[in-house]
Amino acid sequence: MPKPYELLWLRMGDAADYEEYGHDLLAIAEELFEFGIEEIEGRAEFGKFGVEAPGFKGYNYISLYWGDEEGNAYRPITNREIAKINTYLSKLL
Numbered sequence: 001m002p003k004p005y006e007l008l009w010l011r012m013g014d015a016a017d018y019e020e021y022g023h024d025l026l027a028i029a030e031e032l033f034e035f036g037i038e039e040i041e042g043r044a045e046f047g048k049f050g051v052e053a054p055g056f057k058g059y060n061y062i063s064l065y066w067g068d069e070e071g072n073a074y075r076p077i078t079n080r081e082i083a084k085i086n087t088y089l090s091k092l093l
Contacts (some may be wrong), residue, residue, distance in 0.1 A: 007023070007068070007069065008020065008024065008065075009025060009073075012062055014059070018071050020085035025084050026088050026089060027093065029085045032053065036055070036076070037055075037056070038054075039070035040085055041054070042083050044062070046061060049065045050062055050064060051077070051082065
């Protein structure tokens with residue numbers, strides 16, 4: 001369970017800006033779906049605080065982590081949280 005001061009941060013590859021999503025994993029799934037992502041495949045190979053999906057691999061991974069109000073990374077999302085996002089994504093198909 002996230003601590004009150006932890007916030008979800010997302011950046012879609014190298015070209016996007018970081019955006020804050022509170023504690024809302026469903027909103028993360030909806031944003032990923034808008035980019036055509038149907039499943040997070042796993043943790044990023046090159047980024048401790050990221051995940052990979054089709055089109056977002058290698059150094060162009062998706063930054064997705066828990067951070068503070070300024071976006072400083074605090075901890076990566078867990079495998080359980082990735083599974084929850086993937087469940088939400090499957091329901092959006």
